[in-house]
Amino acid sequence: MxxxxxxxxxxxxxxxxxxxxxxxxxxxxxxxxxxxxxxxxxxxxxxxxxxxxxxxxxxxxxxxxxxxxxxxxxxxxxxxxxxxxxxxxxxxxxxxxxxxxxxxxxxxxxxxxxxxxxxxxxxxxxxxxxxxxxxxxxxxxxxxxxxxxxxxxxxxxxxxxxxxxxxxxxxxxxxxxxxxxxxxxxxxxxxxxxxxGSREAETAKLLENTYRHINIALVNEMARFCHELGIDLWNVIDLAATKPFGFQAFYPGPGVGGHCIPIDPNYLSYTVRTRLGYPFRFVELAQEVNSSMPAYVARRAQDILNEDAKALRGSRVLLLGVTYKRNIADQRESPAVPLAEYLQEWGAEVSFHDPAVATWNLPDGPLERVPDLAEAVAGADLVILVQNHDAYDVEALAESARSFFDTRGVTTSSQTHRL
Missing domain, CATH: 3.40.50.720 (NAD(P)-binding Rossmann-like Domain)
Structure with a gap:
C-alpha cells in the first residue's frame, strides 16, 4: 500500500x-x-x-x-x-x-x-x-x-x-x-x-508562542493591580485597542492552557539555560505569573464569598467551562484543574458544567457534570465562569446566580464580579 x-x-x-x-x-x-x-x-x-x-x-x-x-x-x-x-x-x-x-x-x-x-x-x-x-x-x-x-x-x-x-x-x-x-x-x-535553515524554523515557532505567553502574563498581572485600584481592565484594553497601530489586544484569564503556550516557551528557556548558562528571564517571569492565576482566582472567589458573609469552606462553587479553550473539548493543561484543586483544598464543594465534557478527570478522581445547569446555577453559593463557551447565555446565567464571578470579562451587569 x-x-x-x-x-x-x-x-x-x-x-x-x-x-x-x-x-x-x-x-x-x-x-x-x-x-x-x-x-x-x-x-x-x-x-x-x-x-x-x-x-x-x-x-x-x-x-x-x-x-x-x-x-x-x-x-x-x-x-x-x-x-x-x-x-x-x-x-x-x-x-x-x-x-x-x-x-x-x-x-x-x-x-x-x-x-x-x-x-x-x-x-x-x-x-x-x-x-x-x-x-x-x-x-x-x-x-x-x-x-x-x-x-x-x-x-x-x-x-x-x-x-x-x-x-x-x-x-x-x-x-x-x-x-x-x-x-x-x-x-x-x-x-x-x-x-x-531548520534552526530558524524551530525558533520561529517558539517565538510565536513566547510572544503570546509574555503578553498574556502582562495583562494577567495588570488584572491584579487594576482590581485593587478599582480600574476596569477590560475597558482599558478596549480603549487601547482603538489605536490602529502599535497595539495588539491580549486579555487576562484564569490561567493559560493547551498544548502550546504553557509548554513551548519553556523549550526556549531550557535551551538558553542549558547551553548558554543564563536564564531567559521574560519567559520564566511570564510562567510564574500565568501559573499563579488559578490560585489568584481561588483567592478572589474566597473574597467574593466573604463579601456575602460566607466562608469558602463548605460553600458550593460551580465552575462553568473546564476546557482550555472555548467551544472545544480539549482539556490539555486547562487552568480549571488547578483552580478546582485550590478550591477543594480550601474546603469548597466543587461542581462543574461544560457542554463538551461529561466526565471531568481531576487528580483526586473523576467528577460528573451537573445534570441540570439552571438548577445548579441557582443552587450554588458562587458560580465562576472559567471558559466562555458559545452554548452559554452568560448574562442569563449571571442574572440567576446568587453570586457570579466572570474571569473572561464578558458580562455587562454591575452585579457580577469580573477578573
Whole structure:
C-alpha cells in the first residue's frame, strides 16, 4: 500500500494535516502506534474536535487509510512526524515520542525520501537528534535523503485559519532540503515560507508562542493591580485597542492552557539555560505569573464569598467551562484543574458544567457534570465562569446566580464580579 505521504501521529496536528493533504488529492496514510486510534479512523470515527465523523468519511473516500504497520513508511516518498513533545519533570522537552518515531522511520528509510519534523521542540533538534538517527544506516542527509523542520500552526477551534490558508514555515538542514520540503507542502498549502535553515524554523515557532505567553502574563498581572485600584481592565484594553497601530489586544484569564503556550516557551528557556548558562528571564517571569492565576482566582472567589458573609469552606462553587479553550473539548493543561484543586483544598464543594465534557478527570478522581445547569446555577453559593463557551447565555446565567464571578470579562451587569 503506497502513498504520497505517511503522516506519523494522528492527533490534533497530524490528523488535520492528513485531511488537507487528502483533500488536495494526495494519497495519504496515517501511521499511529495506538491501535484504537487507527481502528477508529478506519471505521470513520474522529477523536479530535476539529474533525467530524463526516470529515473522516470524506478522507476515507479520498483514499486515506490509517495503519500501525511501520512497513507503510518504506513505500512513501515523504514522511511527516507530528507526535507530542510534552515537558519532562525537569522542564526539559520530552523527546521520547520523537526519537521513537524517527527510529521507526530509520528502519524503513530509503534513498530519495523526505522526512519532515513538525513537533515543536528546542532549536537544534532536527540537526542534532533527528539527523544522526536517520544517517545511522549509511544514507546522508542532503544527498541521499532530505530532512527539514516545519512548525505546526494548528489552532483548534479556529474556523478562519486552518492548515491550507495558514502560511507554512519550512527550514531544511541544507538548502536542497528546504527546496524539497517547500515543493512538497506547496502541493496542498497556499503559502509556504522558506526559512534560512531548520534552526530558524524551530525558533520561529517558539517565538510565536513566547510572544503570546509574555503578553498574556502582562495583562494577567495588570488584572491584579487594576482590581485593587478599582480600574476596569477590560475597558482599558478596549480603549487601547482603538489605536490602529502599535497595539495588539491580549486579555487576562484564569490561567493559560493547551498544548502550546504553557509548554513551548519553556523549550526556549531550557535551551538558553542549558547551553548558554543564563536564564531567559521574560519567559520564566511570564510562567510564574500565568501559573499563579488559578490560585489568584481561588483567592478572589474566597473574597467574593466573604463579601456575602460566607466562608469558602463548605460553600458550593460551580465552575462553568473546564476546557482550555472555548467551544472545544480539549482539556490539555486547562487552568480549571488547578483552580478546582485550590478550591477543594480550601474546603469548597466543587461542581462543574461544560457542554463538551461529561466526565471531568481531576487528580483526586473523576467528577460528573451537573445534570441540570439552571438548577445548579441557582443552587450554588458562587458560580465562576472559567471558559466562555458559545452554548452559554452568560448574562442569563449571571442574572440567576446568587453570586457570579466572570474571569473572561464578558458580562455587562454591575452585579457580577469580573477578573
Amino acid at each position: 503506497s502513498a504520497d505521504v505517511v503522516i506519523v501521529g494522528m492527533g490534533y496536528v497530524g490528523l488535520p494535516l492528513a485531511q488537507e493533504a487528502a483533500r488536495q488529492g494526495l494519497s495519504v496514510i496515517g501511521f499511529d502506534i495506538k491501535q484504537d486510534v487507527v481502528d477508529g479512523l478506519n471505521a470513520g470515527r474522529s477523536h479530535i474536535d476539529d474533525l467530524a465523523e463526516s470529515d473522516i468519511q470524506r478522507m476515507l473516500e479520498a483514499g486515506f487509510r490509517a495503519s500501525t504497520d511501520e512497513s507503510v513508511l518504506a513505500e512513501a516518498p515523504a514522511v511527516v512526524v507530528c507526535v507530542p513533545t510534552p515537558l519532562a519533570r525537569d522542564g526539559a522537552p520530552d523527546l521520547g515520542a520523537v526519537t521513537g518515531a524517527v527510529s521507526t522511520i530509520a528502519r524503513n528509510l530509503r534513498p530519495g525520501m523526505l522526512v519532515v519534523l513538525e513537533s515543536t521542540t528546542w532549536p537544534g533538534t532536527t540537526e542534532e537528534i533527528v539527523r544522526p538517527v536517520l544517517e545511522e544506516g549509511g544514507l546522508t542527509v542532503g544527498s541521499d535523503i532530505s530532512l527539514a523542520f516545519s512548525p505546526e500552526r494548528i489552532d483548534p477551534g479556529n474556523r478562519t485559519y486552518g492548515v491550507r490558508n495558514t502560511p507554512k514555515v519550512v527550514g531544511g538542514v541544507t538548502p536542497a532540503c528546504t527546496e524539497r520540503a517547500t515543493a512538497f507542502y506547496q502541493r496542498f498549502i497556499d503559502t509556504v515560507v522558506p526559512a534560512k
